[in-house]
Amino acid sequence: MSERVFQVLNVDPNCHARRGQLTTAHGVVDTPVFMPIGTAGAVKGVLPEQLEAMEAQVILANTYHFMIRPGVDIVQKLGGLHRFMAWDHPILTDSGGYQVFSLASLNRIDDEGAHFASHIDGRQYHLNAEIATDIQNRLGADIIMCFDQCTPFPAKQSELEIAVKRTVQWAARCKQAHANAKQLLFAIVQGGTDLDLRTTCAQQLVDLDFPGYAMGGLSVGEGHDHMIATVTHTAPLLPLDKPRYLMGVGTPADLIASVREGIDMFDCVLPTRNGRNGFAFTENGPVRMRNAVHADSDMPVEPGCNCPCCKNYTRAAVRHFFKYGEIQGPILLSLHNLTFFQRLMRQMRSAIEAGQFKAWADEQLPRYRSLYET
Amino acid sequence: MSERVFQVLNVDPNCHARRGQLTTAHGVVDTPVFMPIGTAGAVKGVLPEQLEAMEAQVILANTYHFMIRPGVDIVQKLGGLHRFMAWDHPILTDSGGYQVFSLASLNRIDDEGAHFASHIDGRQYHLNAEIATDIQNRLGADIIMCFDQCTPFPAKQSELEIAVKRTVQWAARCKQAHANAKQLLFAIVQGGTDLDLRTTCAQQLVDLDFPGYAMGGLSVGEGHDHMIATVTHTAPLLPLDKPRYLMGVGTPADLIASVREGIDMFDCVLPTRNGRNGFAFTENGPVRMRNAVHADSDMPVEPGCNCPCCKNYTRAAVRHFFKYGEIQGPILLSLHNLTFFQRLMRQMRSAIEAGQFKAWADEQLPRYRSLYET
Numbered sequence: 001m002s003e004r005v006f007q008v009l010n011v012d013p014n015c016h017a018r019r020g021q022l023t024t025a026h027g028v029v030d031t032p033v034f035m036p037i038g039t040a041g042a043v044k045g046v047l048p049e050q051l052e053a054m055e056a057q058v059i060l061a062n063t064y065h066f067m068i069r070p071g072v073d074i075v076q077k078l079g080g081l082h083r084f085m086a087w088d089h090p091i092l093t094d095s096g097g098y099q100v101f102s103l104a105s106l107n108r109i110d111d112e113g114a115h116f117a118s119h120i121d122g123r124q125y126h127l128n129a130e131i132a133t134d135i136q137n138r139l140g141a142d143i144i145m146c147f148d149q150c151t152p153f154p155a156k157q158s159e160l161e162i163a164v165k166r167t168v169q170w171a172a173r174c175k176q177a178h179a180n181a182k183q184l185l186f187a188i189v190q191g192g193t194d195l196d197l198r199t200t201c202a203q204q205l206v207d208l209d210f211p212g213y214a215m216g217g218l219s220v221g222e223g224h225d226h227m228i229a230t231v232t233h234t235a236p237l238l239p240l241d242k243p244r245y246l247m248g249v250g251t252p253a254d255l256i257a258s259v260r261e262g263i264d265m266f267d268c269v270l271p272t273r274n275g276r277n278g279f280a281f282t283e284n285g286p287v288r289m290r291n292a293v294h295a296d297s298d299m300p301v302e303p304g305c306n307c308p309c310c311k312n313y314t315r316a317a318v319r320h321f322f323k324y325g326e327i328q329g330p331i332l333l334s335l336h337n338l339t340f341f342q343r344l345m346r347q348m349r350s351a352i353e354a355g356q357f358k359a360w361a362d363e364q365l366p367r368y369r370s371l372y373e374t
Numbered sequence: 375m376s377e378r379v380f381q382v383l384n385v386d387p388n389c390h391a392r393r394g395q396l397t398t399a400h401g402v403v404d405t406p407v408f409m410p411i412g413t414a415g416a417v418k419g420v421l422p423e424q425l426e427a428m429e430a431q432v433i434l435a436n437t438y439h440f441m442i443r444p445g446v447d448i449v450q451k452l453g454g455l456h457r458f459m460a461w462d463h464p465i466l467t468d469s470g471g472y473q474v475f476s477l478a479s480l481n482r483i484d485d486e487g488a489h490f491a492s493h494i495d496g497r498q499y500h501l502n503a504e505i506a507t508d509i510q511n512r513l514g515a516d517i518i519m520c521f522d523q524c525t526p527f528p529a530k531q532s533e534l535e536i537a538v539k540r541t542v543q544w545a546a547r548c549k550q551a552h553a554n555a556k557q558l559l560f561a562i563v564q565g566g567t568d569l570d571l572r573t574t575c576a577q578q579l580v581d582l583d584f585p586g587y588a589m590g591g592l593s594v595g596e597g598h599d600h601m602i603a604t605v606t607h608t609a610p611l612l613p614l615d616k617p618r619y620l621m622g623v624g625t626p627a628d629l630i631a632s633v634r635e636g637i638d639m640f641d642c643v644l645p646t647r648n649g650r651n652g653f654a655f656t657e658n659g660p661v662r663m664r665n666a667v668h669a670d671s672d673m674p675v676e677p678g679c680n681c682p683c684c685k686n687y688t689r690a691a692v693r694h695f696f697k698y699g700e701i702q703g704p705i706l707l708s709l710h711n712l713t714f715f716q717r718l719m720r721q722m723r724s725a726i727e728a729g730q731f732k733a734w735a736d737e738q739l740p741r742y743r744s745l746y747e748t
Contacts, residue, residue: 041694042702047682070694074670078690083672086686296448298457308421312460316452320415320444327701328416 005184005211006243006264012351014358016235016262019349022212022243024058024090024142025182026082031243031264032348034255034341035060035092037272040069041085044272045331046338048086054307054339055346058090058142060267063135064099067125068118072135080140092267093141095132095174095188097148098216098248109149111166129173137180145214146174148188153221160192163217168204175208186212186245193226195233202237213238214245219254219268224369228257235262252281252344253369259348260361271337276330278322281340285371287315289333294319301332307339308332379558379585380617380638386725388732390609390636393723396586396617398432398464398516399556400456405617405638406722408629408715409434409466411646414443415459418646419705420712422460428681428713429720432464432516434641437509438473441499442492446509454514466641467515468621469506469548469562471522472590483523485540503547511554519588520548522562527595534566537591542578549582560586560619567600569607576611587612588619593628593642598743602631609636626655626718627743633722634735645711650704652696655714659745661689663707668693675706681713682706 010019020031036043036051038059043051051059061081066072075084081091097114100106104116104125113128132147147170149163167190178185187210191197198215205213215234218227231246238244245265246258255266271281280287282302287294289301297315305311309318309332321329351360384393394405410417410425412433417425425433435455440446449458455465471488474480478490478499487502506521521544523537541564552559561584565571579587589608592601605620612618619639620632629640645655654661656676661668663675671689679685683692683706695703725734 040698040700041691042700045701045705047702047705048686049682069698070669070690074690077670078672078688084688084691084694086691295444296451298452308423312422314452314457316444316448317415317458317460320458324414324443326414326416327419327704328421330701331419331421331705 006241008241010352010355012357013355015260015361017259017348017352017357017361018262018264019352020243020264022264024184026088026090026142027057029057029090030349032255032259032345032352033057033265034345035265035267036338037062037267037269038085038087040065043334043338044276045334046272050308050335051087051338052089054335054342056338056342058092059085059087060092060094061085061139061141062096062099063093063132063139064096064103066139067096067127067135068120068123072138076138076140080138082140090143091141092143093136093139093145094247095136095145095147096127097132098150100127101150101152111169113147129170130177133174133177133185134179137178137183140180141183143184143186143212144178146171146185146187146210148190148216150217150220151190151192153192153217155192157194160190160194160197163190164197164201168201168208171205171210172208175210184211186210186214186243188214188216188247189234189238190217192217193222193230195230198230198234199237202234206237206239210242212243212245214247216247218246219248219250224251224254224257227254228261231258231263232261251368251372253365253372255344256348256361256365256368260357260365271341272334275333275335275337278329278333280333281337283340289315289318289329290322291319301336302340305336305339305343307336309336380615382615384726384729386731387729389634389735391633391722391726391731391735392636392638393726394617394638396638398558400462400464400516401431403431403464404723406629406633406719407431407639408719409639409641410712411436411641411643412459412461414439417708417712418650419701419708420646424682424709425461425712426463428709428716430712430716432466433459433461434466434468435459435513435515436470436473437467437506437513438470438477440513441470441501441509442494442497446512450512450514454512456514464517465515466517467510467513467519469510469519469521470501471506472524472622474501475524475526485543487521503544504551507548507551507559508553511552511557514554515557517558517560517586518552520545520559520561520584522564522590524591524594525564525566527566527591529566531568534564534568534571537564538571538575542575542582545579545584546582549584558585560584560588560617562588562590562621563608563612564591566591567596567604569604572604572608573611576608580611580613584616586617586619588621588639590621592620593622593624598625598628598631601628602635605632605637606635625742625746627739627746629718630722630735630739630742634731634739645715646708649707649709649711652703652707654707655711657714663689663692663696663703665693675710676714679710679713679717681710683710
């Protein structure tokens, strides 16, 4: 893979927002981009053709989940993640690190790596830089992530320092272990909300030279302002000509504020998880579909939206599906919410292309913050 | 609505199978036809555009379920069932009778009608010929059904006789009450497996003159042979120029044997209910997707099938979804099974058009009976 995997096409004249294209083995991704999450091989309730229809460009799958079931051997034997997930477009896998620290029962962690018990069946696993890279090489995603140590919020200073040290050492080992030139290996900047640690981590990772950089350990409870302060500080420490990925983010306001600071990629469970729970994202604020006020509403969930939910169904019907446990409800709102997020990203890409992102964000950011109370 | 709502286009030269067209207020239905079931406003897990893609022509909704929730007033206020279900093609509603006898807690039934408590919340309801017709008039389906008394299997002779007597009386009352000329009101022949009672019931209903006739009280435990014997006896008692609908049927063999005897319409939960449970219908027999044998299979569920499941996913992935509770499994197999049933009906329509249905059925019926052990 040549150096030119990422091209910045436009930069907004009044902020750091940029419009780019990331070239992967399975196609070009227009950035800023939001990646739907297909944790265990599928974006829950949404078919690949429906993801294509909403112009999703790249989806995320979780290494940790595939490791546990069905197991990496099976996916590899069948031809890799693209075949397994029926998605012939770009895929990104995380390294498993985040789930090891958030989901699994951690038995031991040291500079070598992590030993943990699966949250499903208690089976013992070992994950470290080399194993996480090998697994991701075998799963075959287009973009893979370095194994990192993610810290909670709040975390002790000593914890943050150890995490940063290990994250950098592990990134070097991942780069060394990486054995598939078709896959882009991104490094992850850790350091919590400690800006000096973010600086150290970013600089050391940049010295190692990766084709892309993520920020991890955010959206873990620190709140919008601390998160954006950290993003604002860290983004300029990363190379201008490499994609920047803010992991696990976020709300509409989080996305807008981060794009303004030069972030190119996002993933988040919000649209699908909230959708399954009856929470609809719209440009005029949340709509909670279980509420009685929708019982006889003939409006679509979001007027003007062209998703399979809004094109066809009344709020009354969607509310009926949620109230009475019909699987149609979670399906329809997952489709709607993902469509909303894709539309929001398209609006941002257009605003950057027009050189008007700053003005657009100045109007939309406070509006979305207030609507979604972030 | 003119008398010519049903046209027989071809009759197989060697059996009673016929190829027809039923004209409704929302379009023409090619028969023999299989109707997917959208009990509570949705074919579970399947979107309207997916039903269109598999060429489903008419779907069934359950009056009993709509009565209980969200209630008929809401559906009517919003513009009727087609709008509520986001289905601008033909819809058939049953009368609620079957659910009153199978799902609800029946408090009292007499010649007037039925008093019962909802299986959901115990609320008291009253259903009779006039109420069931009025509800269906207000829901606005294209085809509606007379309120009937459905008998279990086995049933006492006296029970069967009372049910037939009431079913005929109620049919006359339904016809009298029916107040929407755009809807086709079908009568239902009851009588269990008692052929004399079927004769009596059929003749009396034919004298009342309906635009279509159904057979009810079958597929309730009597088995394939008794069911087909009853169909074979009853179908010729019904007018040649009216559609014949076998309610709640059935397996592939049930469908083939019934089409051979001149049945035009079917509905059944089998494809969707079995699909949700990991049971796939294929032309080479059932495939139980939870089985370990599929764990690393790169075959589609049914080779050659063009459904969204078989076009895209390996058996390994579908098995993974079922084994680990991913909603994708039930969605994909519901799509596949409904596609299989639509394909089977198309095969039958083509065989009739070619004048070769009898030969086709002689080959396929024993094969499907043995594959699906009916």
